[in-house]
Amino acid sequence: MIGSILLLVYRNLVAAIDKIFLVWIVAFPIVYIFVVGYSYSPLIGDQSIKIGTLSVTYTSFLTAGMIGFNAMNGSSVAGSIVWNDKRNGMFQQLLVMRFSKVHYIIGNLVTIILIGLASAGIIILIGFPTMSEDINITLWGISYTVYALVIGSIFFGSFAIILSTKIRSSETHSVINNGLFLFFSFASSAFYPAHGLPVPLSAAFYINPLTYIVDISRAGIFSQIDAFTNIEVLIISILAATVFMIATRSMVNMKV
Amino acid sequence: MRTMLSKIQNEYCISVSNLKKQYGKNIAYAVNDITFNVEYGTVFGFLGPNGAGKTTTLRILTTLLRPSYGSIYVFGKDLTKNQLEIKKRIGVVSQNPSFETNLTVERALDLYGMLWGLNKKIRKEKINEILNTFDLESLRNVKNDELSIGQRRRVQVAREFIHEMDLLFLDEPTVGLDPSARRLLLDYIKNQVKMGLTVFFTTHIMEEAEYLCDKIAIIDRGKITAFDTPTGLKQKHGKGAKTIELTFKDILGKSFIQLLNTTISKKQDSDNSNSYIDLNGTHTVTITVNNAEEIISDVLKLVYENGLEIESISINRPSLEEVFLSIVNNDDLRNKQSNDGERTTKC
Numbered sequence: 050m051i052g053s054i055l056l057l058v059y060r061n062l063v064a065a066i067d068k069i070f071l072v073w074i075v076a077f078p079i080v081y082i083f084v085v086g087y088s089y090s091p092l093i094g095d096q097s098i099k100i101g102t103l104s105v106t107y108t109s110f111l112t113a114g115m116i117g118f119n120a121m122n123g124s125s126v127a128g129s130i131v132w133n134d135k136r137n138g139m140f141q142q143l144l145v146m147r148f149s150k151v152h153y154i155i156g157n158l159v160t161i162i163l164i165g166l167a168s169a170g171i172i173i174l175i176g177f178p179t180m181s182e183d184i185n186i187t188l189w190g191i192s193y194t195v196y197a198l199v200i201g202s203i204f205f206g207s208f209a210i211i212l213s214t215k216i217r218s219s220e221t222h223s224v225i226n227n228g229l230f231l232f233f234s235f236a237s238s239a240f241y242p243a244h245g246l247p248v249p250l251s252a253a254f255y256i257n258p259l260t261y262i263v264d265i266s267r268a269g270i271f272s273q274i275d276a277f278t279n280i281e282v283l284i285i286s287i288l289a290a291t292v293f294m295i296a297t298r299s300m301v302n303m304k305v
Numbered sequence: 306m307r308t309m310l311s312k313i314q315n316e317y318c319i320s321v322s323n324l325k326k327q328y329g330k331n332i333a334y335a336v337n338d339i340t341f342n343v344e345y346g347t348v349f350g351f352l353g354p355n356g357a358g359k360t361t362t363l364r365i366l367t368t369l370l371r372p373s374y375g376s377i378y379v380f381g382k383d384l385t386k387n388q389l390e391i392k393k394r395i396g397v398v399s400q401n402p403s404f405e406t407n408l409t410v411e412r413a414l415d416l417y418g419m420l421w422g423l424n425k426k427i428r429k430e431k432i433n434e435i436l437n438t439f440d441l442e443s444l445r446n447v448k449n450d451e452l453s454i455g456q457r458r459r460v461q462v463a464r465e466f467i468h469e470m471d472l473l474f475l476d477e478p479t480v481g482l483d484p485s486a487r488r489l490l491l492d493y494i495k496n497q498v499k500m501g502l503t504v505f506f507t508t509h510i511m512e513e514a515e516y517l518c519d520k521i522a523i524i525d526r527g528k529i530t531a532f533d534t535p536t537g538l539k540q541k542h543g544k545g546a547k548t549i550e551l552t553f554k555d556i557l558g559k560s561f562i563q564l565l566n567t568t569i570s571k572k573q574d575s576d577n578s579n580s581y582i583d584l585n586g587t588h589t590v591t592i593t594v595n596n597a598e599e600i601i602s603d604v605l606k607l608v609y610e611n612g613l614e615i616e617s618i619s620i621n622r623p624s625l626e627e628v629f630l631s632i633v634n635n636d637d638l639r640n641k642q643s644n645d646g647e648r649t650t651k652c
Contacts, residue, residue: 056419064405067407137406
């Protein structure tokens with residue numbers, strides 16, 4: 050069982066990771082951190098952003114947000130794995146080999162988490178200098194961040210899988226995928242704080258799961274965990290479990 | 306009875322009994338009570354028109370679909386209870402393309418070999434062997450999504466031979482292949498069969514089935530309507546008919562065709578209801594009769610009397626394609642089977 054799953058994870062990584070994906074996963078967040086972060090800083094001036102009881106610079110705030118953002122970006126590759134397997138006949142081929150649907154689903158889950166964590170790890174490494182003054186590493190904080198990244202990867206990976214299994218045409222898949230991920234990206238607290246926003250926009254932020262993931266991972270990085278963080282953990286955990294169950298059902302029912 | 310069944314299941318590579326598949330309630334059976342056995346080390350041809358139930362049967366045998374009813378034993382083991390164990394010993398080339406878009410042919414073959422649990426050294430050897438055998442060396446470093454449909458098909462078929470297997474399912478494997486690639490594949494399969502491989506083969510190309518298969522089952526509307534060796538099928542379902550093909554140096558006139566018709570009619574016996582004459586172009590005539598050997602002398606006499614000169618003459622058995630068409634177009638047989646709900650088609 051474990052051997053088959055590991056083989057599928059390796060296969061997913063080999064089949065899914067190409068140069069374009071690496072550029073997508075590394076270049077975009079770097080552009081956001083260094084170009085957007087440093088370009089907006091003069092506009093913002095000395096004004097700091099509050100995270101819990103801590104005040105941080107906009108660049109620190111943005112870099113910490115990009116960690117959760119990149120976990121979402123990375124895990125969305127799960128959708129393209131399923132999409133390609135479905136379109137190119139590899140799903141059916143794998144099932145007539147030594148693999149079952151259970152292997153395939155768990156293999157995808159592990160792949161999503163690995164890619165999500167690796168994508169977030171890349172941003173932590175690259176962005177560390179920009180937030181080193183504000184960061185406060187504690188074991189408790191790290192566990193919150195890692196949990197947020199894992200649960201975020203599961204949520205967005207599962208979400209991408211649902212889209213891939215339900216949608217048939219490439220054009221529709223592309224439009225819906227891009228549209229939704231645009232909403233996830235920019236109507237979230239990844240780029241700007243949610244407090245102080247007009248109510249409708251703030252509501253949009255809090256129906257967006259990326260907000261919870263970014264908030265939790267940010268709270269972990271800066272060790273600013275409070276009661277609201279725990280509520281966010283609870284909400285996103287329930288959401289991720291639900292979406293994962295739907296994705297599993299979609300994969301089980303996927304026509305071969 | 307149970308001992309006998311068990312003996313049959315162990316004796317054959319595939320043993321299917323009373324298999325039925327229904328996709329939903331109130332929907333006609335896609336596969337309707339079929340029974341057949343496939344011997345070890347043979348090629349079993351499974352032929353039928355579109356929508357006859359070929360692919361459904363193959364999908365059930367390769368564990369992609371669950372049967373609605375019936376038993377399937379592969380290598381003497383119950384397929385529904387030993388899926389994983391059986392799947393480790395089979396290979397499947399499905400009708401639809403399957404490939405890893407982003408990878409080169411060599412990388413994709415390597416990954417496929419790895420999924421089959423082959424170590425690096427064996428993978429390397431096998432990849433070189435496959436690329437060489439299937440004339441794919443020039444495509445080694447080409448990405449799968451840059452290949453033509455035919456090239457992709459060749460890679461897909463070749464890929465399956467990277468791993469050891471005892472049973473290979475081929476679902477119309479030559480679709481999209483050029484004639485030389487097709488012959489290369491069929492000859493390679495023949496060699497593998499000589500070495501002990503069993504092949505379950507579906508195709509629409511009758512020449513291929515005739516060239517490759519030891520036994521052929523013809524399925525139509527979910528039921529097996531004929532089962533035999535290719536020669537046996539031609540003997541049984543060709544009803545002993547033969548065709549006499551005559552090509553003349555002269556243009557044939559209507560009067561000669563009428564005379565020919567009269568001569569053949571006189572020679573017809575009661576079973577000769579299938580006799581007919583086809584005029585192919587202006588110089589060639591094809592006569593289909595049951596008693597070709599008896600009729601030929603009268604035909605030649607008629608030709609001589611009419612002062613015609615023959616360029617070529619041949620007597621042939623009907624092709625497998627003609628037999629296939631006569632079976633699947635035989636409404637009488639079909640109606641008889643559909644009226645006989647309890648009947649099981651046994652091979």
